Amino acid sequence: MYTVAEIQNIIDIEIKKLRFDKDPKELYIPIEYTMNIGGKRIRPILTLLACNLFSDNIEKAIKPAIGIEMFHNFTLLHDDIMDNAPLRRNKPTVHTKWNNNVAILSGDAMMIKSFEYFYDCDPEILKEILYIFNKNALQVCEGQQYDMNFEKQDKVLIDDYIKMIELKTSVLIAGGLKIGALIGGADISDAELLYDFGKYLGIAFQLQDDYLDVYGDVKIFGKKIGGDIVSNKKTFLLITAVNLAKGQIYNDLIELMRNNSVTNEIKIHEITQIYNRLNIKQLVLKKINENFDIACQCIDNVSIDAIKKKTIKDFVLHLKFREK
């Protein structure tokens, strides 16, 4: 069995090996930039970990793992245009560094390229893997659309929010796990368990992002605390607060969201106070833990020796206690 560090190293090497020194440079340089901007690489790591649960030979899962990471990076590139985001991982986004047209077109090329990494899968499973990837890729777009819709809605139901992050964040993680498992030789029921594991893990992971934006340790978090609060981003925390707040607290919350004259510092402080009064921290932590627990149950149910599950479970713990 590979360790997480070994798998992470394999992924890093593969991504560094990617070459985009083709013409026209205007198309390919932004792809190279985007692929090398960093990130946690959790999708490809999980794809390889899933494969490794069922096979010692993870070689065949490497290209699909890269394809999934490339598709994920393409979605970030296009999302950043749609969200008008100036920075990604503390570096200028492609549409800021170049322009919108470059970001649209190099994103398109990146998406097309990401499909190619699946075609060398064994012919017996190629069709099934492509259908999984395609379905999940389309769902990511659905999630992004719901996310944009929510920005225009006054009220969002928590269940709808969870459904949205399942689409936008989870399904690609889940699909990568299922694909990795199938390449490793898993039967369909184990592959489905890996999918479900990824689904709940992804939800927990996104809820952590929401949590860390408010309750993260600024020294570890790596970016400013309260960014989501400043932009009125409809996170689990804000949606829950809007749904729970009553009377004066509700009015204060809405006023803080609408008032453009209040400083960012005050807005962050005041809204965090409201969150604290409404017990939002406890509620989001409860939800995060619930999803981590269900994810772990899925792994428990996979029909292989418990000893083989140790690496992936350790990785879950590593994610569970992440502070950035």
Added chain:
Amino acid sequence: MYTVAEIQNIIDIEIKKLRFDKDPKELYIPIEYTMNIGGKRIRPILTLLACNLFSDNIEKAIKPAIGIEMFHNFTLLHDDIMDNAPLRRNKPTVHTKWNNNVAILSGDAMMIKSFEYFYDCDPEILKEILYIFNKNALQVCEGQQYDMNFEKQDKVLIDDYIKMIELKTSVLIAGGLKIGALIGGADISDAELLYDFGKYLGIAFQLQDDYLDVYGDVKIFGKKIGGDIVSNKKTFLLITAVNLAKGQIYNDLIELMRNNSVTNEIKIHEITQIYNRLNIKQLVLKKINENFDIACQCIDNVSIDAIKKKTIKDFVLHLKFREK
């Protein structure tokens, strides 16, 4: 053998059958709108014609033909954002009717969806077909990038322009023909001939577009004559004129391109006069015919009975003498 009319009818029925009544509606309605906005459908028609050269059963090529048409329509959708085009086939473009974000995201979803139409190909040829489609799809992006680059260049070489339209327009036509041929059971050398046929046909087809914008019959053409002249679009005609013009004619041409105070009517009239003086009409017609001729030679070399080639050759003649 099917007639072109029968094949066109099959394509029309299949496109009408496509259903996008899924949530979120904001994502899927623009895809339905784009697929039903019309067009000549020459890519899917040619895919099925190519299949029919080698097999009486064209059923298996229908879904890939639709996938190619959907990919083509996706490229138009994103190109229209990049070109800031208000109309497509006399209807508002998606980014005009909705907005840029809708156009980016529904285009992304459309592109992802287009891949799915290939996955039911026979497993023995699935991988090969996917590699062809992927390569050509990426080349379409390269062509669009070169096209955008040319808009910023003072001078473009004719060979570079032909290379650009080969990428932007031809390769998807050519790839569709090759895929259709392979599905019909063609051997690799015949499939390659179909590819080359599509390459030259596509170049001829795009050069016709350039030609008709200036020399089309306004009553038949269906849109205003001279649109490319007004927008200084770097067509075969303009590039050739800039390359050939000398002295006062060159100065007049450049002045007309730069001068924003001249009316569209005068600009179209004056630049057309310059084209006429430089024999551009004859030059573009010569180039169109050359490409049609090479395309026909490719079909002549395909190793099947001449009688079977009649339908596709008739279709080429239909395209050759098109006036819109």
